Amino acid sequence: MSRSPLRDLIAGVFVVIGLAAVAFLAFRVGETPFEHRGGFPLFATFDEVAGLKDRAPVDIAGVRVGRVTSIGLDENYRARVAMDIDPKVELPADTSASIVTSGLLGDRYISLQLGGDTEILKPGEEIGFTESAVVLERLLGKFAGNFGSTGEPSKTEGQ
Amino acid sequence: MMDRPASFDAHVRFDRVHMAFDGRTVFDSLSCAFPRGRITVVLGGSGSGKSTLLRLIGGLIQPEAGRVEVAGHDVTDPHTSLAEVRSRIGMLFQHGALLDSLSVFDNLALPLREHTDLDRAAIAQAVRAQLDAVGLGNVEGLLPGQLSGGMLRRAALARAIIRSPEILLCDEPFSGLDPASLKRIEILLTRINRQRGITLIVVSHHIASTLRLADQALLLLPGRSVCGPPAALRSSSDPEVADFFDEELDVEALDREERAAT
Amino acid sequence: MTPVALVRELGFRAIRVVAELGSMLLFTLSFLRAAVVPPLRPQRFVDEIYNLGVLSLVIVGVSGFAVGMVLGLQGYNTLVRFGAEGSLGAVVGLSLVRELGPVLTALLVTGRAGSATAAEISSMVTSEQLDGLRMMSVDPMDIVVAPKAIAMIFVMPILTSLFVLAGLLGAYFIGVGLMGLDAGVFLSSLKSSIRFADDIGGCYLKALIFGFLAGLIATFRGYHATPTAAGVSAATTSTVVVTSVAVLIGDYFLTALWGFQI
Numbered sequence: 012m013s014r015s016p017l018r019d020l021i022a023g024v025f026v027v028i029g030l031a032a033v034a035f036l037a038f039r040v041g042e043t044p045f046e047h048r049g050g051f052p053l054f055a056t057f058d059e060v061a062g063l064k065d066r067a068p069v070d071i072a073g074v075r076v077g078r079v080t081s082i083g084l085d086e087n088y089r090a091r092v093a094m095d096i097d098p099k100v101e102l103p104a105d106t107s108a109s110i111v112t113s114g115l116l117g118d119r120y121i122s123l124q125l126g127g128d129t130e131i132l133k134p135g136e137e138i139g140f141t142e143s144a145v146v147l148e149r150l151l152g153k154f155a156g157n158f159g160s161t162g163e164p165s166k167t168e169g170q
Numbered sequence: 171m172m173d174r175p176a177s178f179d180a181h182v183r184f185d186r187v188h189m190a191f192d193g194r195t196v197f198d199s200l201s202c203a204f205p206r207g208r209i210t211v212v213l214g215g216s217g218s219g220k221s222t223l224l225r226l227i228g229g230l231i232q233p234e235a236g237r238v239e240v241a242g243h244d245v246t247d248p249h250t251s252l253a254e255v256r257s258r259i260g261m262l263f264q265h266g267a268l269l270d271s272l273s274v275f276d277n278l279a280l281p282l283r284e285h286t287d288l289d290r291a292a293i294a295q296a297v298r299a300q301l302d303a304v305g306l307g308n309v310e311g312l313l314p315g316q317l318s319g320g321m322l323r324r325a326a327l328a329r330a331i332i333r334s335p336e337i338l339l340c341d342e343p344f345s346g347l348d349p350a351s352l353k354r355i356e357i358l359l360t361r362i363n364r365q366r367g368i369t370l371i372v373v374s375h376h377i378a379s380t381l382r383l384a385d386q387a388l389l390l391l392p393g394r395s396v397c398g399p400p401a402a403l404r405s406s407s408d409p410e411v412a413d414f415f416d417e418e419l420d421v422e423a424l425d426r427e428e429r430a431a432t
Numbered sequence: 433m434t435p436v437a438l439v440r441e442l443g444f445r446a447i448r449v450v451a452e453l454g455s456m457l458l459f460t461l462s463f464l465r466a467a468v469v470p471p472l473r474p475q476r477f478v479d480e481i482y483n484l485g486v487l488s489l490v491i492v493g494v495s496g497f498a499v500g501m502v503l504g505l506q507g508y509n510t511l512v513r514f515g516a517e518g519s520l521g522a523v524v525g526l527s528l529v530r531e532l533g534p535v536l537t538a539l540l541v542t543g544r545a546g547s548a549t550a551a552e553i554s555s556m557v558t559s560e561q562l563d564g565l566r567m568m569s570v571d572p573m574d575i576v577v578a579p580k581a582i583a584m585i586f587v588m589p590i591l592t593s594l595f596v597l598a599g600l601l602g603a604y605f606i607g608v609g610l611m612g613l614d615a616g617v618f619l620s621s622l623k624s625s626i627r628f629a630d631d632i633g634g635c636y637l638k639a640l641i642f643g644f645l646a647g648l649i650a651t652f653r654g655y656h657a658t659p660t661a662a663g664v665s666a667a668t669t670s671t672v673v674v675t676s677v678a679v680l681i682g683d684y685f686l687t688a689l690w691g692f693q694i
Contacts (some may be wrong), residue, residue: 021482030590036627230563253569260567263564
């Protein structure tokens with residue numbers, strides 16, 4: 012077949028740039044796929060995890076240190092959450108986990124508050140202290156119930 | 171249908187070939203033979219199956235019944251190597267069938283690059299030799315679309331003979347050409363036949379060229395075929411055969427009348 | 433039409449659809465075979481990367497940028513009502529990566545390159561170029577169909593990522609450049625919302641399958657075109673229509689089966 016050096020060159024440049032674009036889109040635009048590889052598992056049991064999703068972030072002081080890997084029920088029908096944590100992070104044994112919301116209606120994530128214990132949580136261990144998700148509707152429901160029993164909102168505010 | 175004894179060496183032979191398209195019968199038990207080293211012109215009206223005949227020889231289509239033998243190989247037999255048979259056949263298509271996207275040079279070089287171990291220089295030499303043989307000089311770098319009708323036909327002819335075939339099939343080689351180009355193609359075909367001893371099977375409805383060119387003519391009529399030397403066919407007493415040549419002569423006479431009137 | 437005739441017509445059409453699907457499957461197997469069995473034709477593949485990929489770059493880039501700008505504008509105007517304009521990156525990114533990128537790229541490439549492929553192959557059928565190749569014992573599957581079909585599968589993910597990147601650029605231009613959104617907010621919302629395995633993986637899975645569909649349908653329709661001028665235009669039109677519908681329907685099933693997480 013006829014070879015056209017310029018056309019071949021352009022096609023080559025297209026392929027190189029194209030594959031670079033494929034790689035850029037794959038590894039730079041989204042979450043980097045391999046950043047949590049080699050993390051260690053931790054577990055936590057909550058009374059209520061409404062709104063928490065698989066793969067939700069796990070933060071310490073707002074800094075991402077891991078993600079939720081699975082959510083299920085334990086034998087007592089409480090929510091058992093498995094997490095994958097960055098191995099560089101050393102968590103004291105009395106660390107507590109709470110489910111919080113980013114913004115008013117934003118996504119749920121798990122925030123870890125470090126304790127003061129000298130012992131470190133080992134892979135596969137359970138975080139003992141947990142604080143469940145706040146369900147906004149229930150909160151509002153209680154609030155509205157309070158209005159109903161005490162009458163006018165302004166009075167409620169005044170009390 | 172005429173059953174002629176094979177007194178000559180048949181290069182291509184049709185044996186009771188039956189062919190139909192969508193229920194319309196084109197060949198009903200067609201038997202005929204094409205002598206080695208001769209020029210046979212296949213005549214017939216539109217839709218009489220002239221091109222179908224060539225496509226059957228090349229194995230591009232298969233008949234519903236019967237055998238087509240090319241140089242002793244039965245191309246209707248699925249065990250026959252079509253590549254082997256086709257290496258002996260060159261085919262000049264009606265519109266040339268050169269690849270639009272390749273230059274004339276690359277079109278001619280393609281069969282050599284595909285089927286021979288020749289190096290670049292040898293291929294280039296062979297391509298130039300063939301282009302010279304058909305009287306084409308500096309067209310190597312042009313695309314087929316940039317050639318005139320006559321030049322395109324000659325370039326296609328050069329490609330058809332570049333692998334030195336034994337048999338050359340020509341589909342309407344004279345259609346759509348000006349008189350000078352037409353004459354040139356006639357001369358080239360005659361020369362290819364005489365100098366290289368290639369068997370030519372030419373499909374045409376151009377009576378004048380046929381009479382000048384052909385050693386043998388095969389006339390395809392609805393449901394049958396008539397074979398013989400062109401002069402004999404022309405003076406045939408068979409009413410249908412006479413009618414075929416007659417009709418054409420009438421047109422020529424009409425042409426002459428019109429020319430005389432202007 | 434009587435009910436019986438109606439049912440008969442339905443049956444006839446159903447049989448034809450099944451027959452066509454079967455012949456498409458055989459066609460697929462034969463071009464995949466041609467792509468891996470020697471002789472391999474890397475040069476033809478490069479030619480087709482150029483024809484299908486490079487020549488589609490401008491239309492894909494410009495369309496991607498325009499779509500991104502519209503998404504940016506619409507998304508911003510909608511999100512700002514809820515005070516959630518910080519999520520613009522996520523909205524635009526997810527729309528582009530999951531749906532608009534692969535689908536619109538496939539539609540654009542079909543319109544630009546698929547139709548050209550079908551037109552080229554069908555006009556090669558019409559002008560007997562494919563028969564010419566067969567007579568030279570060169571398999572048209574090998575030299576014409578396989579390079580085009582495989583190149584289509586290859587360029588589709590590349591063009592899709594360029595479309596998505598152009599779209600993100602367009603949305604960034606509107607959101608950050610015109611609407612004064614913070615660049616960091618835009619990018620972090622984008623980055624945190626797009627997941628590798630399901631979003632990016634799904635995007636490329638779709639692109640590959642759409643590339644396969646576009647390449648298969650264009651080459652198949654061209655290859656099986658009626659050898660007339662009307663056949664060429666019918667092949668071209670039906671390529672665009674059939675591929676577009678196949679891409680849109682296929683997109684639904686891919687989305688449903690792939691199970692994108694919310």
